[in-house]
Amino acid sequence: MRKRLCLCVGVPECSDPHLGPLPGTKVDASSVFEALTDCTMGQYDAVESVRLINPSKAEFTRALAQLSYDPDIDTLSIYFAGHGVIIDSVYYLCCRDIELYRAAYSGLSLTELFQIIGNAKPRHTNIIIDACHAAGVAHDVQSLIKPNSLGPANSFGVSILAMSATDQYAHEAPPDAPVQGGYGTLSLLKCLKGETDCQVNKSHLSLDDISKAIDLERDDQSPNFWSFNISGSPQFCLNNTAGVGSSESFIPIPIFEDSDSSTLPLALSEELWKCYLDSKTEVELRELQNCLEKGLFELAEPTKQANFLIGLLDSFTARCSLADDGFATTQVTAVFLFVAQKISDPNVANEVVAFILRQLEGSLEFATSSIHEGLKEDYFLVRGGGGHSEFFSLPIRLTKVAAWSLFYLDLSSGNAVETARRSKVCEAILGALERDYSGSISLVSEEQAAYIIIISSLTKRHGLTEWGERFIGSLYHDYFAHGGRIARTSLALEDTYEFMKYRSLEKEVDFLRFSARPSELLFCLFAHYWNFDQLDVVRYDFSEVDGTHCTTYIPDSYANFSDEVITNGGNLNFQIGHDVFTASDYDSFIRNYISPAVYAASQPPQTMIRSIAICASLIFPDRIPWCAMDSLTADVF
Structure with missing residues (x-):
């Protein structure tokens, strides 16, 4: 059985005197670990997953490598709460032994994380950063999340949720608040527990789904999100609100087992990446359809074709949610629906088409409701x-x-x-x-x-x-x-x-x-x-x-x-x-x-x-x- 493993890290104290204590990060890391390893929420392996409190950089990377290189790993989720800094346009996570004056040596950059993950290639990796200036990872994301950087074979997916913008601090609830922790983490936990309805009726939530529902209840802190995945739907956690209050039952996510990872030619991966970036503003729908159809042709095997479409659909719809056009998500979902009809096995095609059509209904529900109010x-x-x-x-x-x-x-x-x-x-x-x-x-x-x-x-x-x-x-x-x-x-x-x-x-x-x-x-x-x-x-x-x-x-x-x-x-x-x-x-x-x-x-x-x-x-x-x-x-x- 393929494993779901998580690494939850909280760094309340750093040796560098310029970085003050963050006692709430210990609570945050423990709370997220408990939720992810709960069989009613995250369903991650409670025995092999790792919780680290105040680790050194070496301890962090050692634990990451241990999980990433597990031969049976399917999904790896990494959570970090602590200090984050941007130095010379590079974003660093601050472990216990960080020294700001030589951050390139003592800080943990996203580049170093990807060197390990990209070599190990779990099917999908989720990265959640609840730290100050977390969107500073964008300096690295634009190059690291590109398909030609996702391993030599462009064969795994990644989703990154940063709980603060580049110029923002990540705030914690005050000491007299009824619940302690960072605002970003508290909002994440509400989604995991089903207290926040992510407005999707799928059986499982991807980090993409959660990113659209995160509400920090602050004007001075806003989350940022990036994702790219060609290997099936990234199931971050159970959807504890699926079907609640609805006349329809939740939508089971089709799962198609592959004997090996999907691969795409570099040129096609670059085309898809461009479409992905454009989907925040205005994607050219015909261009997207042509790219997706090329992907089906290259992959050939129906299970790989299905995982390719289902995985990318999550990435694109999350990106579209940032667009000004209320119908952007619906239109992009429709293009995936059209292409799914061309999956080489009719039975697989019918299953994927039915799934995406339900997704289309969900996005259209949101669009029409927004129009109705607007x-x-x-x-x-x-x-x-x-x-x-x-x-x-x-x-x-x-x-x-x-x-x-x-x-x-x-x-x-x-x-x-x-x-x-x-x-x-x-x-x-x-x-x-x-x-x-x-x-x-x-x-x-x-x-x-x-x-x-x-x-x-x-x-x-x-x-x-x-x-x-x-x-x-x-x-x-x-x-x-x-x-x-x-x-x-x-x-x-x-x-x-x-x-x-x-x-x-x-x-x-x-x-x-x-x-x-x-x-x-x-x-x-x-x-x-x-x-x-x-x-x-x-x-x-x-x-x-x-x-x-x-x-x-x-x-x-x-x-x-x-x-x-x-x-x-x-x-x-x-x-x-x-x-x-x-x-x-x-x-x-x-x-x-x-x-x-x-x-x-x-x-x-x-x-x-x-x-x-x-x-x-x-x-x-x-x-x-x-x-x-x-x-x-x-x-x-």
């Missing part, structure tokens, strides 16, 4: 101070938020109570969009076509047709009010100002610079009215768009609808005034061409595949999820 503020959805680009970006954002909210409702698993709860949240969001942003509900981009089909399909499915009629009706009328001047998908931000000027002109000016021809958007607008059995409402409008070419693409299968290039499928086209003259002609085109093609692409009928296809259109809105429309697939689902 919409109580004025201009919550306006970005960048409301500059001219928002006249273009905000209408797209509103349509996207509506589609995501409806998708969140659609993912409810048939549980009536849960569906009712989600429906209430969804209706509140949709109502706020209509009430507070009515002047910005307009049609500016082909990108909104996919969202329109999702909104039309899901409002009808979930009994929200009146809202769907009003919202899409506003978009429809805006289309004709501006002469059908719609930007192509992914119009460059620097072109938006010129496009908005062009949109208000009475005559055509260089439309090819901005617009797509033929149009998929007009096709989708008419499809909404077909879906709602209201083609008679728009029957007179066909003459106004005489000569317009409409097109849409339908794949042979929706199984890999997120692929950048979908090679198997075909375009279905018509020209108004040539192939289609009336609303009746359009109805015939849908029934004779679109519906049979969508029906065939939806075989065999799988609700999960349909949900993933809808999600693919939310992430990559250059594709239309016709499979979402029940009117087209009534005989399938």
Whole structure:
């Protein structure tokens, strides 16, 4: 059996006179050790794990080597409470025998820790530092945590939680406090004991999960976190709040045993590392998907592929939690979901897809709840101070938020109570969009076509047709009010100002610079009215768009609808005034061409595949999820 071992170190006294006593560190190290070795919390081996109080540097490194080189080790967790200092841009942990004037010799740097860990290569290593200036490890992390530094074979993972920023002290509770210890450690212990809900429904917590829930209750101390892992989900401790207060049971984490460690080419590891760093700001989702798919190809074995995706998912979602975009975690999780479909063994793929889909629901729960609360503020959805680009970006954002909210409702698993709860949240969001942003509900981009089909399909499915009629009706009328001047998908931000000027002109000016021809958007607008059995409402409008070419693409299968290039499928086209003259002609085109093609692409009928296809259109809105429309697939689902 693979071992879980921990090393908990507290250094209350240092020989250097410049470093005062820290009596609370002894309590902290002991408390964390007891929690980690408790079978109801950490589940680390209580006999072989080590607790050190006031060790020398040599004693610390000797104990670390003893644990790291255990041939049966799976997870190693290192906890340190004591002084930490930054000297010449290097962060040192201060053991008993530290001498600040020669810290390079007597201090313990992260580099030295990694030399031991990197050579021994336990599957995953967790490092928790509750010391002053702990984020100073960033000076070393940027080079040490990079994949090409994680052992010669890039074969193990590491997570680092620093309880204070580079310019901050790590504070302890005052002597008269009911519970003694460092604020960072006390918050960690609350997560271990289940007193703090980490807002995930997995059976085990990773340090990544805990990092997002750490609350130091101080303005002058904030935690920092880094992680990179390609070897399965790092199970730091049991999740003692999983399933509590929820109608759903916790999510068991898939565990796939490997005979040896996973390895990746250095160039690919560097690409993934770049995506990881970018995920704090704005990761390029297609680039991430391509990198992950390359990883699957390189690893080949399905168990390694599964561990690769599950491990990196933890790292990326923890990083995304720092982003300003509330949907960042959801979008990155969706990309992992798409790639998981390509795991070489179908049984392994299905297990991983089901797991990540549940993770997606959890992140979407958080995102929609944040949107729900945020919409109580004025201009919550306006970005960048409301500059001219928002006249273009905000209408797209509103349509996207509506589609995501409806998708969140659609993912409810048939549980009536849960569906009712989600429906209430969804209706509140949709109502706020209509009430507070009515002047910005307009049609500016082909990108909104996919969202329109999702909104039309899901409002009808979930009994929200009146809202769907009003919202899409506003978009429809805006289309004709501006002469059908719609930007192509992914119009460059620097072109938006010129496009908005062009949109208000009475005559055509260089439309090819901005617009797509033929149009998929007009096709989708008419499809909404077909879906709602209201083609008679728009029957007179066909003459106004005489000569317009409409097109849409339908794949042979929706199984890999997120692929950048979908090679198997075909375009279905018509020209108004040539192939289609009336609303009746359009109805015939849908029934004779679109519906049979969508029906065939939806075989065999799988609700999960349909949900993933809808999600693919939310992430990559250059594709239309016709499979979402029940009117087209009534005989399938």
